[in-house]
Amino acid sequence: MKRPTMSDIARRAGVTKAAVSFALNNRPGVSEPTRRRILAIAEELGWQPNSAARALSDGRAGAFGLVIDRPARTLGIEPFFMQLISGIQGELIRDATPLVLTMAEDQASEIALYRSWWAQRRVDGVFLVDLQADDARVPVLEELGMPAVVIGAPVGTGRLPAVWSDDAAAVRAVLEHLAELGHRRIARVGGPARLRHTMIRTAAFEGCARQLGLTSRIVEADYSGEQGAAATRALLADPEPPTAIVYDNDVMAVSGLTAAQALGLRVPADVSVVAWDDSALCELVHPSLTALSRDIAAYGARAARRLRETAGGRSLGDVEDAAPTLTVRGSVGAPGAGAGQRQGQGQGQGDGQMEGRVE
Amino acid sequence: MKRPTMSDIARRAGVTKAAVSFALNNRPGVSEPTRRRILAIAEELGWQPNSAARALSDGRAGAFGLVIDRPARTLGIEPFFMQLISGIQGELIRDATPLVLTMAEDQASEIALYRSWWAQRRVDGVFLVDLQADDARVPVLEELGMPAVVIGAPVGTGRLPAVWSDDAAAVRAVLEHLAELGHRRIARVGGPARLRHTMIRTAAFEGCARQLGLTSRIVEADYSGEQGAAATRALLADPEPPTAIVYDNDVMAVSGLTAAQALGLRVPADVSVVAWDDSALCELVHPSLTALSRDIAAYGARAARRLRETAGGRSLGDVEDAAPTLTVRGSVGAPGAGAGQRQGQGQGQGDGQMEGRVE
DNA sequence: GCCGCTCACTGAACCGGTTCAGTCGAATAT
DNA sequence: ATATTCGACTGAACCGGTTCAGTGAGCGGC
Numbered sequence A, B: 001m002k003r004p005t006m007s008d009i010a011r012r013a014g015v016t017k018a019a020v021s022f023a024l025n026n027r028p029g030v031s032e033p034t035r036r037r038i039l040a041i042a043e044e045l046g047w048q049p050n051s052a053a054r055a056l057s058d059g060r061a062g063a064f065g066l067v068i069d070r071p072a073r074t075l076g077i078e079p080f081f082m083q084l085i086s087g088i089q090g091e092l093i094r095d096a097t098p099l100v101l102t103m104a105e106d107q108a109s110e111i112a113l114y115r116s117w118w119a120q121r122r123v124d125g126v127f128l129v130d131l132q133a134d135d136a137r138v139p140v141l142e143e144l145g146m147p148a149v150v151i152g153a154p155v156g157t158g159r160l161p162a163v164w165s166d167d168a169a170a171v172r173a174v175l176e177h178l179a180e181l182g183h184r185r186i187a188r189v190g191g192p193a194r195l196r197h198t199m200i201r202t203a204a205f206e207g208c209a210r211q212l213g214l215t216s217r218i219v220e221a222d223y224s225g226e227q228g229a230a231a232t233r234a235l236l237a238d239p240e241p242p243t244a245i246v247y248d249n250d251v252m253a254v255s256g257l258t259a260a261q262a263l264g265l266r267v268p269a270d271v272s273v274v275a276w277d278d279s280a281l282c283e284l285v286h287p288s289l290t291a292l293s294r295d296i297a298a299y300g301a302r303a304a305r306r307l308r309e310t311a312g313g314r315s316l317g318d319v320e321d322a323a324p325t326l327t328v329r330g331s332v333g334a335p336g337a338g339a340g341q342r343q344g345q346g347q348g349q350g351d352g353q354m355e356g357r358v359e
Numbered sequence C: 001g002c003c004g005c006t007c008a009c010t011g012a013a014c015c016g017g018t019t020c021a022g023t024c025g026a027a028t029a030t
Numbered sequence D: 001a002t003a004t005t006c007g008a009c010t011g012a013a014c015c016g017g018t019t020c021a022g023t024g025a026g027c028g029g030c
Helices: A006-013 A017-024 A032-045 A051-058 A072-076 A079-095 A107-119 A137-144 A167-181 A196-212 A225-236 A250-262 A296-311 B006-013 B017-024 B032-045 B051-058 B072-076 B079-095 B107-120 B137-144 B167-181 B196-212 B225-236 B250-262 B296-311 B352-357
Strands: A064-068 A099-103 A125-128 A148-151 A162-165 A185-190 A215-220 A244-247 A272-276 A290-293 A319-321 A325-327 B064-068 B099-103 B126-128 B148-151 B162-165 B185-190 B215-220 B244-247 B272-276 B290-293 B319-321 B325-327
Touching: A006 A017, A006 A032, A017 A032, A051 B051, A064 A079, A064 A107, A064 A296, A072 B079, A079 A099, A079 A296, A079 B072, A079 B079, A079 B099, A099 B079, A107 A137, A125 A137, A125 A296, A148 A296, A162 A296, A167 A196, A167 A244, A167 A272, A167 A290, A167 A325, A185 A196, A185 A225, A196 A215, A215 A225, A225 A244, A225 A250, A244 A250, A250 A272, A296 A319, B006 B017, B006 B032, B017 B032, B064 B079, B064 B107, B064 B296, B079 B099, B079 B296, B107 B137, B126 B137, B126 B296, B148 B296, B162 B296, B167 B196, B167 B244, B167 B272, B167 B290, B167 B325, B185 B196, B185 B225, B196 B215, B215 B225, B225 B244, B225 B250, B244 B250, B250 B272, B296 B319
Parallel strands: A064 A099, A064 A125, A125 A148, A148 A162, A162 A319, A185 A215, A185 A244, A244 A272, A272 A290, B064 B099, B064 B126, B126 B148, B148 B162, B162 B319, B185 B215, B185 B244, B244 B272, B272 B290
Antiparallel strands: A099 B099, A290 A325, B290 B325
């Protein structure tokens, strides 16, 4: 009934706890026959180390943490995090290390959580996501000496190692593809400007557009469907609307697609749509979305390995993951019909069949 | 630098660890002035209890666990879980209890995980989701004596307490609404038949349809967009297609909507669409989806409270949460134009879609 | 035949909390 | 004035592991 302890094993084997410890941890100090006997007894009793006792004695928590601070409602349909968690998890499970997951209201409570976790020895390290400009978390973690791995570009990360993929290269791939198809006016609906990766993508977008001789425009949004749709309507209301829009996540891309169609535009004939991060969402809609794909789970797994190493005391550099690649689907095409043939734009407010859509 | 312990406080205060323990835990055994002095010192040193030491000594882990075994790819866009986790989390954070989250490959590894968590004293209890018919997890948890709360209907849950909402009532609400609008042939794209809540919904759907004199049909799917779309196409290919389709989650509803539109059907004129679980996804598409809404986060919070009580030794009954309510949006209407006027069915998928819609 | 070395194993301390049976001094009761 | 009670605090054990300085047996070398 009661869970067996090392003392139980020791008693059964006629040795001391110390001998049992040596045997179970594959350390020298016991003879081979004894070790086998002890292992057999442990097996028979179904012994498993008590994690608290082990943590107390070796000073490590045996768990890692992840705090996400985005509103739950947008988080819910953001496939990125579930994929990431799943990837991290898949790696951590290999040595039975649990992942402690929490959602925070804001960065202040996120930081408070780190302090408390560290003070209580709840976790051996954390994953840092959504890095911002002058991120307050970085100096705190460095001051605490708390192992951490940044998931994102190694900019403003101080001494913390980063696991990242080259978003700039991805942006370039998209723009080159669009330019090749003949697009000249392109727009981007980006994530919150304070986020590092938004900044990186913005810089790349602008630089690359200039280089390719494209007219570009960027609108900021918060990754939610509402703002994605609103930004799309704003862009398309321009007298010289873009012929292609790139979105910083797939949720906004889907709602952007819907918004464009509701305006009576054809996708991709009138406007092409590209999503960032290729989840099942992209294939849910019609036309299915061209997207920047990357193996998010593998990315998470890599981060988990790095964090394990970092927490183990090794101090290593950044790891660059493969850059996202462009998966071409139906939502991108040549700027065919063009703006001249758009339907319903001027008359716009008219009562087309879809009451709700017109607006 | 080093984290302060109770011994440090004791030394500074000129008392023993025991006195410090009494003071910090608000137990009798120290005088009021001494208690205040100790608390002040603890505050000054920034002391926090070492979770491993506390866990070791009081035999509780101070954490709860949640294992999800659904494929990561479908999980990613399934808003339900993120909302649920967020709700659980919001409740657990009140007493700083972490949630350990894991994804399993299958039920066997999920069970292995429970055994291992319990043997290692990693968690004090778990949340059980996606209960199946004759679920193998229930007897295992009962045998282990591991506290657990079932999130779902109290059927086949043995002695485990359940937190649930009345899906049957929700089904009834939907069917009555549809019947009132004049629908006579309705269909449902359900989740995997082995899941308890699928069975409950199926029974309610069939019973209620009979009661209302409706012709009903049910197709099984796996919650993924692909199968949702495929099921939808199959249903609509029928010589007497349904005028309304109810989906067991919002992902399938979205892809079903897309599939119907791709067939040249108008929603809701030709076919109405209802989603189960109302996430932001439902408002991403056009027309936005009528859905069964419930406060999933509150549901999670309730489950968390129940698990805390259960793990605390109190043995309590099931808790019924509010039944989902119907949020009416654009995807449902009277079976207006009817099957006779369907367009482009034969010619199928392709590009005709937008033209069909706009008019 | 004795020394020294290796190896297998022991005993006890330690990690940082909680708990409980005492001890001691002061206040209260008789 | 003495017995009793009570509150404040101590000391040590305990939770279940890890670690390390011994201890004693067995063996090889000279």
